[in-house]
Amino acid sequence: MNEQWLSVFPERIRSLLLKLPPLMLSGLEEVRIREERPLEINTGGQFYFLKEDGGVTVHPEQGVRTGREESHRLLDLITNHSVYTMEEELRKGFITLPGGHRMGLSGRAVLSRGKVEHIRDISGFNLRIAREVKGASVPVLPYLLDNRGKNLLHTLIVAPPQQGKTTLLRDLARAVSSGQFGTGREGWPGLKVAIIDERSEIAGCRRGVPSFDVGPRTDIMDGCPKAEGIMMMIRSMSPDIIVVDEIGRQEDAEALRQALHAGVRVIATAHGAGDAKPLSPLLEGILGGKLFQRFVTLRRSEQGFAFKVYDEDYKPLLQH
Amino acid sequence: MIKLLGAAMVILAGTLAGWIQARRFAVRPQEIRRLILSLQRLDTEIGYGFIPLPEALRRIGAQSREPLNRLYNEAAEAMEAPRNWTAQDSLHYALQENWKFTSMKAQEREVLHQLAFTLGTSDRANQKTHIQSAVKALEAEEAQALEEQARYEKMCRSLGLLIGAFIVILIY
Incomplete structure (x- = not known):
């Protein structure tokens, strides 16, 4: 199984995700990181917040919160330490990662002549994990x-x-x-x-x-x-x-x-x-x-x- | 005879110490100049080449001489797998590990330390401004270093010889 996308996350978030039960991990569709708020995952069509001990919960107050430092680190890792090479991606609001996964971004938009030029103070991340299903088209x-x-x-x-x-x-x-x-x-x-x-x-x-x-x-x-x-x-x-x-x-x-x-x-x-x-x-x-x-x-x-x-x-x- | 030999050695040592000190004054502006040139190359790599930071640092490292190339290569290496540190941490670590090999002073180090906070974290226009202002600050340091060189280089050289001679006179 291809879990290459895990390497884009900072140490702490990665180890939390790895503590998930294998079935949940393989069914992951989205990982959502919002600064100062609990870390959310979306697996098999259900959403959960991650707990410190590796368990999951639906109560946001029990979830692990991520901080500014982690947002920084994450942005640094997904842009290969070079936000300036991703200007076009920042205009569109997402970055394509190796393996075809997409990291959606939200933050404060910077405008130039009424159009979005890029996003700064990026504090919201949504990793959409892409899964290739070979043979999906056979019945159709x-x-x-x-x-x-x-x-x-x-x-x-x-x-x-x-x-x-x-x-x-x-x-x-x-x-x-x-x-x-x-x-x-x-x-x-x-x-x-x-x-x-x-x-x-x-x-x-x-x-x-x-x-x-x-x-x-x-x-x-x-x-x-x-x-x-x-x-x-x-x-x-x-x-x-x-x-x-x-x-x-x-x-x-x-x-x-x-x-x-x-x-x-x-x-x-x-x-x-x-x-x-x-x-x-x-x-x-x-x-x-x-x-x-x-x-x-x-x-x-x-x-x-x-x-x-x-x-x-x-x-x-x-x-x- | 032995006395004479000793005196010669004291004078030689004094002269050598003076020369080494003088050399430091001579090398500092040269190193600052090379640092400025390398930052300008970084500016080009970022502004026109869209080259990712680790690769840009490697390229500049390859083009630079000792001791700057160590600094750049170390930073690039820390950013890449398996360490995967942030740009800021990598650059700070590289500065800490390699600064002792340069003849530059704390002011120059401070300029690079500050630059490390922003390198790679914003769009191109912003990166350019930060690199340019670092270059400006380094140019000011360079002017001062040149002035110090003019003032102290020769003096250190003669002072070394004179102190050697002075000691000899005292103990002879």
Whole structure:
């Protein structure tokens, strides 16, 4: 198991986390550090505060508090002692760590001409631990195949936050890129995949190299605005499939339309309630017309994912 | 005969002591100058190169001569695994361990000590200001060191010889 992220924490916090029962440790999703307040963890969908003796509690007053010194130390460690190399990250409010994990930051914003320039007095940290689930896309894949073009259909994955959209998206990219999809015993040959990874979540790139397995034929435009990135990739990398995370703005839809006209398949995710109707009225307004051929809604369950697949007229194809 | 030999040795010792003292006055401004140059290089590495602090310190260490390179390398090493100390702790430790190898004085050490509190903890513009103000402070020290050199270097040299001679006269 990959617990590399532990090394970013100062000694005391690390030893507290290591005292957790193994099941809790392996199920960790978030570690939240707020200066002068109790240390919080989020494991298996439940939140707890850590106690001095290594136990957990739901009562904040019993939790271990972290101080200014520890915030300093943590910031120093996650920036490799060089906050000045992370100006762009500080503008966005998160830092991608080795292994694709993300450290969200909060503090006091410093403005320049009305825009956030960076954050200082950083006192809140939220480590979101990224977990790669290879094979997460296996049950969904058969419903997304385009048998004529030996490709995938235009697909939109819709779900609320923290339900596994990005995990599914990442595994779809890997499967298609490495040729582990399609019908027949041999499957179909791998395709050129282009990921536009605005928030460095899909591939978890460090210095341009992905931390996750996203397949051998995959190109990644890291930290790039989606609409621009889609156009750049179409022009420069001749992809068969474009993969983007969290579309939702007018210009994203415009770029998607361009991609569709260029004959490139699109797999995207969007936020949504994920119940009766896959698309929220807001998204429907933006996407206008029939852009996508398949919709997948996700919900996290005991066994992993529970998902539904709909066709272009929102008719359900599968309930799992 | 033995008396003469003894007298010669006393004079020699006095001269040598004077020379060593004089050399200290001569070396201090040189070392301050090199320290200033290395800080300016650090400024470039941070401001234009976006080089992370440990690597920047290593690079500067490689370009510097004794005794500055020890200082930079020691700090860089403390920041990296397995020690993983903060930038501030690493620099303070390196200063404490290596300052005795330099001919510089407490004022210069204080400038670096202060700089260590901010190095690596803010954005580029801020880093630049702090490094520049450290350079300014060092330049003031350099001017003073040069003045002291002009005033005392020759004096120490002749004084050593004279004291040697004086002792010889007294005991002869």
